[in-house]
Amino acid sequence: MNKKEPLLYISKRESITWQKSWMIRGIAILLALVFCGIITMLLTGLNPIEVFSTIFYGAFGTMRKSWVTAQKLAILLGISLAITPAFKMRFWNIGAEGQVLIGCLACAACMITLGGKVPSALLVLISLAASLAAGALWGFLPAIFKAHWETNETLFTLMMNYIAMQLAAYFIIVWEVPKGSGNIGIINQNSQAGWLPVLGGQQYLLTILLIAVLTGFMYVYLTYSKHGYEISVVGESHRTASYAGIKVGRVIVRTMVLSGAICGLVGFLLVSGNDHTLTTTLVDGRGFTAVMVSWLAKFNPIGMIFTSLLLVVLERGATEISSVFSLNHSFADILTGIILFFIIGSDFFTNYQVHFRKAKKEVE
Amino acid sequence: MKKILAMVLALVMALALVACGGGNKSDFKVGFITLHDENSTYDLNFINAAKAACEKLGVDYVIKTNIGEDQSCYETACDMADAGCKVVFADSFGHEPYMIEAAKKYPDVQFCHSTGTRAHTEGLANYHNAFASIYEGRYLAGVAAGMKLQQLVAEGKPAKIGYVGAFTYAEVVSGYTSFFLGVRSIVPEVTMDVTFTGSWYNEAAEKEAANKLIQGGCSLISQHADSFGAPTACETAGVPDVSYNGSTKDVAPNTYIISSRINWEPYYEYVIKAVQKGEKMDPDWTGTIATGSVELTELNTDVAAPGTQEAIDKAMAELKAGTLHVFDTSKFTVEGKALDSYKADVDSDEAYEHETEVVSDGYFHESEFRSAPYFDLTIDGITLLDTAF
Numbered sequence A: 001m002n003k004k005e006p007l008l009y010i011s012k013r014e015s016i017t018w019q020k021s022w023m024i025r026g027i028a029i030l031l032a033l034v035f036c037g038i039i040t041m042l043l044t045g046l047n048p049i050e051v052f053s054t055i056f057y058g059a060f061g062t063m064r065k066s067w068v069t070a071q072k073l074a075i076l077l078g079i080s081l082a083i084t085p086a087f088k089m090r091f092w093n094i095g096a097e098g099q100v101l102i103g104c105l106a107c108a109a110c111m112i113t114l115g116g117k118v119p120s121a122l123l124v125l126i127s128l129a130a131s132l133a134a135g136a137l138w139g140f141l142p143a144i145f146k147a148h149w150e151t152n153e154t155l156f157t158l159m160m161n162y163i164a165m166q167l168a169a170y171f172i173i174v175w176e177v178p179k180g181s182g183n184i185g186i187i188n189q190n191s192q193a194g195w196l197p198v199l200g201g202q203q204y205l206l207t208i209l210l211i212a213v214l215t216g217f218m219y220v221y222l223t224y225s226k227h228g229y230e231i232s233v234v235g236e237s238h239r240t241a242s243y244a245g246i247k248v249g250r251v252i253v254r255t256m257v258l259s260g261a262i263c264g265l266v267g268f269l270l271v272s273g274n275d276h277t278l279t280t281t282l283v284d285g286r287g288f289t290a291v292m293v294s295w296l297a298k299f300n301p302i303g304m305i306f307t308s309l310l311l312v313v314l315e316r317g318a319t320e321i322s323s324v325f326s327l328n329h330s331f332a333d334i335l336t337g338i339i340l341f342f343i344i345g346s347d348f349f350t351n352y353q354v355h356f357r358k359a360k361k362e363v364e
Numbered sequence B: 001m002k003k004i005l006a007m008v009l010a011l012v013m014a015l016a017l018v019a020c021g022g023g024n025k026s027d028f029k030v031g032f033i034t035l036h037d038e039n040s041t042y043d044l045n046f047i048n049a050a051k052a053a054c055e056k057l058g059v060d061y062v063i064k065t066n067i068g069e070d071q072s073c074y075e076t077a078c079d080m081a082d083a084g085c086k087v088v089f090a091d092s093f094g095h096e097p098y099m100i101e102a103a104k105k106y107p108d109v110q111f112c113h114s115t116g117t118r119a120h121t122e123g124l125a126n127y128h129n130a131f132a133s134i135y136e137g138r139y140l141a142g143v144a145a146g147m148k149l150q151q152l153v154a155e156g157k158p159a160k161i162g163y164v165g166a167f168t169y170a171e172v173v174s175g176y177t178s179f180f181l182g183v184r185s186i187v188p189e190v191t192m193d194v195t196f197t198g199s200w201y202n203e204a205a206e207k208e209a210a211n212k213l214i215q216g217g218c219s220l221i222s223q224h225a226d227s228f229g230a231p232t233a234c235e236t237a238g239v240p241d242v243s244y245n246g247s248t249k250d251v252a253p254n255t256y257i258i259s260s261r262i263n264w265e266p267y268y269e270y271v272i273k274a275v276q277k278g279e280k281m282d283p284d285w286t287g288t289i290a291t292g293s294v295e296l297t298e299l300n301t302d303v304a305a306p307g308t309q310e311a312i313d314k315a316m317a318e319l320k321a322g323t324l325h326v327f328d329t330s331k332f333t334v335e336g337k338a339l340d341s342y343k344a345d346v347d348s349d350e351a352y353e354h355e356t357e358v359v360s361d362g363y364f365h366e367s368e369f370r371s372a373p374y375f376d377l378t379i380d381g382i383t384l385l386d387t388a389f
Helices: A018-044 A048-060 A063-088 A096-114 A120-149 A153-175 A205-224 A226-236 A238-243 A248-275 A286-296 A301-324 A329-351 B002-021 B041-057 B071-082 B093-105 B134-154 B170-184 B203-215 B229-237 B265-277 B308-321
Strands: A008-012 A352-356 B029-033 B060-064 B085-090 B110-114 B127-132 B160-165 B191-196 B220-224 B241-244 B256-262 B284-287 B294-296 B382-384
Touching (some): A018 A048, A018 A329, A048 A063, A063 A096, A063 A226, A063 A248, A063 A286, A063 A301, A063 B071, A096 A153, A096 A286, A120 A153, A120 A248, A205 A248, A205 A301, A226 A238, A226 A248, A238 A248, A286 A301, A301 A329, B029 B041, B041 B060, B041 B265, B071 B085, B071 B093, B085 B093, B085 B265, B093 B110, B093 B127, B127 B134, B134 B170, B134 B220, B134 B256, B160 B170, B160 B203, B170 B220, B170 B382, B191 B203, B203 B229, B229 B241, B265 B284
Parallel strands (some): B029 B060, B029 B085, B110 B127, B220 B241, B241 B256
Antiparallel strands (some): A008 A352, B256 B294
């Protein structure tokens, strides 16, 4: 019997070098750009090169644009770093949106109620502590339920988002000025009480530096610390962890409190350092985008710098495209969607190998 | 590393050149910031006026849509100043504090904010507010609604109308009260239910609110919220609708009667011309029927009652002549009493005190002490179903 080999078959890769995996991703991005170019030409008749240069201009065209891009990068990276320990533990925390927002709310509450009553520097510290505590609480609740009663953390964290959002909406009405406007406006606009100090004349520098330090800390924490090791073991299997003498419940709660607190920190940075206001859309879906950032980087904090940069540049560029070419914002979303599809799709090729019948050599 | 940096820098500069080289019609550039995009009737009204004014005056413009009421407004305004815009306009109330921050940062650029309240007290030479006496337009739209309601009442429908508002904010209160007074000038026994959505743009909530009012027995609906939600709900239910910000005839051909809107074109032209000539501008500008800022859109004669156009023309002539005042204190009562005196919150201070007497000569002087509306009373005949927002 001469059994014919199939035309192509797929096998799981044993391992892959990091160079190879980044090369595959690079090819995916390149293909995505070509595809976007074709779509752009077909749908709008615009020159795709011009569209891509506009994306780049939108993110880095002027000093101001570059700073804003860096700030947005820092915030998205911060949230991604926050959820990573939980994800590494296979605790599907999709509540970062709410954990950040509750941090924003706590910070705004301190700034509004204590503005002018305590020195500004002290107010910044109080707001920071309140934001960390609020975020930590939002992480603690789903964790304690998971640890003790095996509740579903995905639903739990998701629902906590809505609670945070409704609380924020409620307090916006409480604090709105003038009455009925649905707006808080800039908090302490004249006194600047509780505003994060400005370093070297650059409003966002301190935020960026703090997140940079956090990135280093998270890398070390996950890779070299005992906690980090426990997180990976719990992520592999709760039973193995128990057998090895790790208190699984404790690790879950500890990790989620950390996760939530870092989200709270990001909320603090948003309100005290960036927007100086509270709106229900302040986090702007970044709690969910962070899941993608973390996942695409395979939970590696250093890799996350690049994945969050990619997403932020796309988003900033997309906004620029829609105004420069008078296209609806949806067109920019289409381009972002295409690029993400290719990048996520490329994951398949880093995990699996495709073999063709004729070719002796392996083809990717 | 250095090599890469050099390459990146070179690329940035090359691209910057490409991006700047594109189609400069004029060296005078104007920037517009809007909260939503053209899917919102409110923002669409601004966008259309912006394009029309700039094209008429032959100046270059850039429009940035979907800019939130947060730091992104400041960054966008500064970005426009960086890009050489001489004037930056923003269209949403919540943009105001960020526009003020940008005005402080760029003293040579003019920042103009529609619906804001702080320019006349802030003391910044390059920051300005504008609005229009839209309550007059609302009143006239109310007259058209009254004519229709009169017809409906004759057919046996209840003399009750509904209003979908966004927030319990003075701009909304002033709007629905003037609309109601317009209706009541035709149908004296009319009552009105008002409900609030808590958002300037929420299609689902506005649709739901309109449906709630229709189920509550309202024979006619109007709105002050910016999506097509309420007009669409009215079209489905077959209930006549008086719209705002522009005609909604396309989505509601069988129920749309008329709409009032602020035409921002005269203001934009006024500002651009003043800046071009280097003239001083009003820190707080109020458009009127006379300046062409207050407009009614096309009357849908298929839906409107006969004689509507004549009734509108008559009221319009009286408003122009000054013989008719929308907030005539002999025409309404508050808690059963006539309004002899009222202090409104005109000057924005930290405490938001009500400090300015606005009732005199037998009427409430709306939009005279500052452009943004400040009529925030609930008059008899209007029932607020909820005041959570």
